[in-house]
Amino acid sequence: MIAHLHGTVTAAGGTHVVVDLGGLGVRAECTPETSAAVRLGERAELHTSLVVREDSLTLYAFSNPDERDCFELAQSASGVGPRIAQAMMAVLGADGFVEAIAGEDPKRLAQTPGIGSKTAQKIILELKDKVHALGAVRDDISTSPSDAGAWRRQVAEGLEGLGWSAKDAESACDAIAPMAEDETDVAVLMRAALQTFAKKR
Template identity: 40%
Template sequence: MISSLRGTVLAAVGTTVVIEVGGVGLSLHVTPQFALSLRVGAEASVRTALIVREDDLSLFGFAEADELAAFDLLRGVTGVGPKSAMGVLAAMSPVEIAQAVSLEDDAAFRKVSGIGPKTAKLIVLSLTGKLDAMATTRTIARARPSTVSDSVTIALVGLGWPERVALQATEDALAQANETEREAVPALLRLALANLGPQLAGSST
């Protein structure tokens, strides 16, 4: 199994890059974004997944470990092959994938070319619970530079509300808050709690 490689970039066009390792040029399938980030003649370190089929050996390359992890999880979903998994990663970051799964937002996956409604629902169902850590702290931290909303969501989860409800309540509070309130955890939390209304913590599904 080839899990990573380091070498000189010989070519980077579209979704294919060629990296020379020990005098051998290895062709990798990558996302367009990753290909654009590489410079011919420069050294690159790539995390890889080797897909072995009866008549083909294909290498898929990733800039970050979480992209490789998301790729492996997506491939485990019925109807999602390596190319479709790469299509999802070309359209969505691992953090966005985690957030969509957490919010049960299969529409986000339907926007990806080659992913139909049935497969989109299967992705959400299959990945539920497998990206929880990324969907909470890492999702919020990367999606928004402020740690205030992060703290509010964590507080709501701590009070017993389901994660997806807490995330939505925080988003709603952010949309309503003025600049001062967005920078203060107590103020934003009050708005989020007001949006949740009289429903009991932990009673929503």
């Protein structure tokens, strides 16, 4: 099991980062929030979870261990794979995930793309005892884009990485553009963008 990466960031996209470990470049899938928090050319420590399949080995990275633990816990629910679990972390974060499960709030959990109300209720039923044992508490991570257009690029890439089309991603960015004039936290903007899709349902 690969528990963490500590090296120089050589690349970062909407939902992935590449960390150089002494000449070995390791790519890890991540949430838009984690991607936005790292800086190219600087060292970073990421907490990771390795997902093993018959035809692939995929590493997922998170800014803090609580988020990683919630990502792994989410996958213990039937029908929840790493992609959905990653989307949960992108939309809710560790705190939001724990609160939704512990508070038995399917509506909040269903804010995640790919999760309907019935699926959310099933996940809560399966995880409510486990999440109390987890006791995860997530530290707030503030991420400030380095230029005015950075938030749009990061949010659009993140939405596309979660399965939305480029057109939908741009429409969501347009909808939250007024908010972005005062809000610099990419994670907050990402969640606001996802909320625009929920309002259209």
